[in-house]
Amino acid sequence: MDLRGILHAAAHINRDQIAAGPKVRQAASRTAxxxxxxxxxxxxxGLSFVILYPILYxxxxxxxxxxELYDLTVVWIPRTLTLKNFHYVFFESGIAFLPKILGGFEAGALLRSFMLSLICTVLQVFTCSLAGYGFARFRFVGRGALFAxxxxxxxxxxQSxxxxxYVNYVGFTKFTSEILGGEGIQIINTLTPMALPALLGTGIRAGLFVYLFRQFYRNMPSELEEAAxxxxxxxxxxxxxxxxxxxxxxxxISFLFSFVWYWNDYLNVSLFFNKSRPMxxxxxxFWNYLNHQKLPDGSAISRSLMGVYVQVAALLFIAPVLLLYIALQRFFIRSIVTAGIVG
Incomplete structure (x- = not known):
């Protein structure tokens, strides 16, 4: 083969490689x-299974x-579905409702937690919104120090x-008892120890909400207020x-986070409530409570049945938060996007 033939063959091979190059890159890109x-x-x-496994269980x-708890053939789907467990926990145990002596029902731990979380959340969101607006729009002496x-x-x-x-609340009760007589104005075991800090902007993680509202109001155009x-x-x-x-x-955003934090709070409610306690x-x-209870036939509650009741109570505890998030999920995601919290 002469030199011309060799050059022609090399050029043909280069054209084939150049033509095949994009296909090779596309195949590598698809593989990656x-x-x-x-x-x-x-x-x-994997993460979804780790998170959802306790709820599914x-x-x-x-x-x-x-x-069926000890039946090895029953793994996830029960052979017979029953609502007896929910009926006992919801109506007879006092978690959701407490039966009255003369019939009917009064508020139980679940409803008390809902009312406590809702009232404190509304008060805290309003107060933090007002404080954030003041920090964002008004200039006054000590504004930076107060925001800090x-x-x-x-x-x-x-804890500090x-x-x-707690000492101040008890002292106030004793003070009013000496002036007014009787037991005085009771604060412990009422909504006041939780609602008062929320109303004054010092509730659970209130500083975070003040910061969020301040940043949000700072990003709003001042022309809106000038026109007003x-x-x-x-x-x-x-x-x-x-x-x-x-x-x-x-x-x-602030309502959802504040409600969840008040709902899950244990430290404050364990200190300020020793009767009529939240969920x-x-x-x-609940386990200790079941140890001292009897079934309607007078027999003691077995440990397996106690485990079922505890699972039902835990499910009832997380159900309101899950339902609230599911109902407001679309608006929550949209709010995260449109809030645009920046420095």
Whole structure:
């Protein structure tokens, strides 16, 4: 083969390699994308199983007969579905309702927790919103120092102030008893120890909400307030008619987080409530409660049945938060996106 033939063959080979180059790169890219997607799917499925396994187990145990707990052929789906476990926990144990002597029912631990969390959350969100608006829009002496103090409350251990609060509440009751006579004004075992800090902007993680509202209001255009001032609104009227109305995203975020934190709180309620206690305390003592209870036929509750009742109570405890998130999930994700919390 002469030199011309060799050059022609080499050129033909180069053209084939150049033509095949994009196909090779596309195949390598598809392989890499498939590998990344497989790893991502494996991680998501694994994490989802770790998170959802306790909930699935509680659901499976709560709807089955106690005799099926030791049946090796029953793994996830019970042979017979029953609501007897829910009926006992919900109506007879006092977790959700307490039966009255003359018939009917009164509020139990579950309803008390819901009312406590809802009232404290509404008070805290409103107060923190008002404080955040003041820090964002008004200039006054000591604004930076006060805002630093609000943020400082995030790193102060709540254990360091709860006992002084308890002493003050008890002291106030004794003080009013000496003046008014009788038992005085009771604060412990009422909503006041939880609602009063929420109303004053010092509730559970209130400093975080003050910061979020301040950043949100700072990002809102000041022209909205200026137009309201031209129409005759004052600062308070502008806040309620303009700023608060347009703060829906951050209000929803703060409401959900605050409600969950109040719902799960154990430290404060265990200190301020020693009777008519919320759900978080009753759930921790539920096993001991069942140890001293009898079934309707007078027999003691077996340990397997106690385990079922504990699972039902735990499921009832997390159900309101799960239902709240499921109902507001779409608005919550949209609020996270539209809030745009920046420095």
């Amino acid at each position: 994308n498939f590998f990344i997607a497989a790893v991502r799917t494996f991680l998501l499925v 509680m659901l499976s145990v709560s709807f089955r007969e106690p005799a 103090v609000a943020l400082f409350t995030l790193i102060v251990p709540p 102030i709860n006992m002084p609060l 001032y031209l129409d005759g609104c004052g600062p308070i009227s502008a806040y309620f008619r303009i700023m608060l109305v347009n703060a829906g995203p951050i209000l929803l 978080s305390i009753e759930l921790s003592n």
